[in-house]
Amino acid sequence: MVLRMCSKYYDAYGIVKYLDNETMSKFESIIQGMAASSLRCIAFAYAEVDVQELGDERENSGIVVKDNGLTLLGLVGIKDPCRPGVKTAVEACHHAGVNVKMITVIVSAHTVNMFLKGKHEYHGLNQTTLIGSKYSALNNKTA
Numbered sequence: 001m002v003l004r005m006c007s008k009y010y011d012a013y014g015i016v017k018y019l020d021n022e023t024m025s026k027f028e029s030i031i032q033g034m035a036a037s038s039l040r041c042i043a044f045a046y047a048e049v050d051v052q053e054l055g056d057e058r059e060n061s062g063i064v065v066k067d068n069g070l071t072l073l074g075l076v077g078i079k080d081p082c083r084p085g086v087k088t089a090v091e092a093c094h095h096a097g098v099n100v101k102m103i104t105v106i107v108s109a110h111t112v113n114m115f116l117k118g119k120h121e122y123h124g125l126n127q128t129t130l131i132g133s134k135y136s137a138l139n140n141k142t143a
Contacts, residue, residue, distance in 0.1 A: 001043070002043035002044075002045050002070070002072075003024070003027055003028065003031070003043050003045075003072065003075075005045065005066075005067055005068055005069075005070045006019050006043075006045050006068075006070045006071060006072040007019055007068055007069050007070070007071075008070075008071040008072070009023065009027075009071065009072035010071070010072065010073060010074070016071060019072065027072070027075065030075060031043075031075065034075070034077040037077070038079065038080070038081075039077035039078060039079055039080070040077070040078045040079075040080045041075055041076070041077055041078075042075070042076045042078060043072060043074075043075050044072070044073040044074050044075075044076070045070035045071055045072045045073055046070060046071055046073060047066070047069055047070050047071065
């Protein structure tokens with residue numbers, strides 16, 4: 001997560017401030033709020049790089065970014081609606097007796113919220129969410 005790589009941020013007045021634990025928690029709360037509202041969150045940050053220190057690395061595309069020291073520019077929430085045709089496909093499967101599951105590598109409040117919101121439109125589907133480790137422990141009969 002980009003936010004965890006930041007040690008500074010711009011406040012509402014454009015002043016760079018150090019990112020303390022309290023402010024970090026506020027940003028994390030904002031991100032969770034976006035996810036709960038079915039928004040994907042993108043964090044924008046930058047780091048100043050001394051071109052002199054890069055030397056020949058300027059020619060390479062493999063410049064390594066440190067895992068800290070970035071300055072947070074801001075957070076943006078992007079609406080990511082269900083893809084066209086998903087509702088119809090899930091309903092057709094349900095009417096055919098197929099038990100529909102959503103499997104994703106991205107476990108986030110956004111993903112869970114999107115699925116649960118969709119379930120309100122798909123009558124008869126269970127609202128069960130499993131994290132990867134619990135799903136892996138299931139056998140073919142219970143999955």
